[in-house]
Amino acid sequence: MGILEVKNVNKNFGGLKALSEVNLSVRENTVHAIIGPNGAGKSTLLNCLVGKLIPDTGSVMFDGQSVLGRSPYEINQMGISRVFQTPEIFGDLTVMENMLIPIFARRDGAFRMHAFESVANEREIIEQAEHVLEDMNMADKRGMHAASMSRGDKRRLEIGMCLSQEPRLLLLDEPTAGMARADTNNTIDLLKQIKQDRDITIAIIEHDMHVVFSLADRITVLAQGTPLVEDDPQNIKGNPKVREAYLGESA
């Protein structure tokens, strides 16, 4: 029994079948990659997991509880954090403030009217934020305007923000899309480090096979809205069905 169980999920947009009979099981403390050609339904599937879309039929269970019908913030409070394809951070705020917000969200829940306390007095939360910033190698950037950083740094910050919540499941949506090789390798190293240091489950959607095979413990291949195969990385490489549907196309 995995921490995330997707069963028989279907999703149509008008007449278009985006997902049909998708089953997926992500085991605890593993890195599970979901790959597939463009239009395979990877993003739709991800959106069904985080509450942005609701599947037409089927179930999505996280840690034994259904996530269906809950809004994104409730699902996050259940322990799922999401990293977006283009970094979503608080651009107008400083790096430090970016890091504080998720920690406040974890401590205080979805809403708390702490209007007359001072951020500066929240020693414990500031310490935690500084700790994560150090982990991310960003301690020197704490006062910077988040929007003024490079894309690689924004990605790093976003991952840091998600980690600071200590999620049970981290969802990554093409975390290296549009990155230069060096940045990609840095991100891989960062993710490897995270995997090593923490008890965390990671589900990753990725295009870049280099990233997938460096990180994944388990891979699901999606094609035309249906899972083609779910297996270990070494078996995926040799699978003729996958070659035909995906690797063949990109080769």
Place this chain on the structure above:
Amino acid sequence: MLGLDKKDATLLIVVAVLTLCAPFILNPFPTDSAMAQFNAGYPDLMQRFIIFGIFAIGYNILFGLTGYLSFGHAAFLGVGSYSAVWIFKLFSYNVLPAIGLSVVVAAIFSLFIGFVSLRRSGIYFSILTLAFAQMSFALAYSVLSNPKFNLTNGETGLQVYADDPQWFHRDSLPDLPHLFGLSMRSTYTLDVGAWSFDFNAGYYLCAVIMMVVFYLAIRIFRSPFGMMLRAVKSNQQRMNYTGLNTRPYTLAAFVISGMYAGLAGGLMAAMDPLAGAERMQWTASGEVVLMTILGGTGTLIGPILGAGFIKYFENIFSKINDTVLHEWFALLPDGIEDFMVFIVHPFIGKGWHLTLGLLFMLVVIFLPGGLVEGGQRLSRLLKRRGTKAKPEDSEHRPEEKPHVAE
């Protein structure tokens, strides 16, 4: 001090000193001199500075922090005024219960309007608040003013009449708004040589209240709650995926700013026991938007500056007429003098709104950060001039985000 860091405490003290000494500062010219027309130290105008300052401080908590552009805040101001006048009519002229009720009623009213409007964001939100404000105006102007049920007294405006009950009124108390017997109109005039300074009870009541609510605004800005509001403005998507529910945050900001507006409305009625529907029109909401932007959206001091700036120039511009202009340009040759008067004429006197509209456009186009940003740019320019000789180039260092309060 009071849970503020040094910088904020300094700001609060500066504002406090300026407000308390305003009767001196705003009357720099001798009463009989030609420059006396630029004096602003008379009670009525000083009260307006403060009241609109409060209105703008509150508006800034919504617009400046969350970025939600409301075009309906004048409605809360109007509701506050009506509530206060009703207290005067039914109970007594004491201003405290009146102001208290105006805040409470505005809070309830803004909770309702905010709850509905905040279901949408962006331009939909602006239009919804606009629709609510216009509806409130129509309600106050005609719907709630009919022989069967007269809550607002329509076009005439709500005021206190001799046959009103005023249950707690005693003959020993002044027949005007008062604070435990101290009339809001009572003014002590200090004559020093050619100068004359007015110290008005109403003004000082407003000033004290403003300092309290300004202090509260600073606390809100520095609180985790304030940080969340800025996060709403910055990226709602990230908010949602960080486990935060944006709606209660924005609603809380909306209600708080509505309460500030109600307080301003209550004070307005306390200074002059009258409430009219025109206070609720959407152009009045536009004015508070302008004050906030002109001063500096999202900054602490900006709204106060903006409110003071606009109310001061409104007063000055409305007073200037062609005769005054001819005096100003008297040194120029006749033809040019007439030409200058001709050019300036549309912008003064009744043309104040034209000036206001132009100012609005110019600020949005060239100075989106308002006076505060203008000041920062100016000081940076001066600093750069001063440090040009130094070898180190500050621009190559990572950019530090300016502190919110600057």
Place this chain on the structure above:
Amino acid sequence: MDALLLQILNGLDKGSAYALIALGLTLIFGTLGVVNFAHGALFMIGAFCAVTLQRILNLSFETIDETQKDFLGNPLKVKTPYVESWFGPDLGSSIIDWSVPLAILFAIPVMLFVGYAMERGLIKHFYKRPHADQILVTFGLAIVLQEVVKYFFGANPIQTPEPDMLRGSVDLGVAVGFQANAIIYPIWRLVYFFFSVAIIGGIFSFLQFTTFGMVVRAGMADRETVGLLGINIDRRFTIMFGVAASVAGLAGVMYGPLNPPNYHMGMDFLVLSFVVVVVGGMGSLPGAVLAGFLLGILESFASTTWATTTIPGINQIIIYLVAIIILLTRPRGLMGRKGVMED
């Protein structure tokens, strides 16, 4: 039945004005992505084009008529409009009489120019700025335009009467088989209605049947793609802005006889037109027209004596009430598309 029909008819003139302004707002919003708070001012400028033309046509010179004497026995000064002296008294006076319809010809170039100047001079610089900035700067512009008009024309409403021939009412009821006098309807309202229908029809067929219109519609659907095709979409959008300005202006020109123009008529209509756009569905042209007429008619029903005695003043708030209810139940409006102005 006849009373019902009468109320529907009564709603048509305001409905037409709402529809025309809302159509222009939607065109601008749909093509340029700009929220134009100065659109009401364009309506007002149109109305004042009619005022201006009327004043121009009435420019007169004075002659001393020796044959007529005033009561003191002095020769009478007679004012003769230039138009009358040029075209003869008969043709001249009928030209003056027809000043409002003639103002259409005058208003089109003026409005095209105003629209062009506005877009190139101001709006262009706000495409990439947040909607809040667009709202604010056009709000400022609206104030400026209205104050300029007030400066030149004063604060009081100015009569711009319809031509003599189109004054008075017709008995529409007889034509459809009701009793005489059941439905008496002013002629100019009919004219205004048909005029708006013609303009709306014109705009729709322009968008539907010309290549220019096709590109604009494609641009409304997806601006970037059309831009990628190498079509100079910006220039077309400038023209569209001019067209939208003209539509608002013409709506204003013809509205004068129904309600004498004053400098703040634009603001009054603007707020309602925005509500109309939102009710119709942001970015939907048919929605704007439909909602314009519906809300106009609704307002007319709320203005009946029965309605106003039941709930006093209901006619002034009905549109807002309906708008709020619609926005809460159908956030996209009656005919709004998905993805337009959503988060």
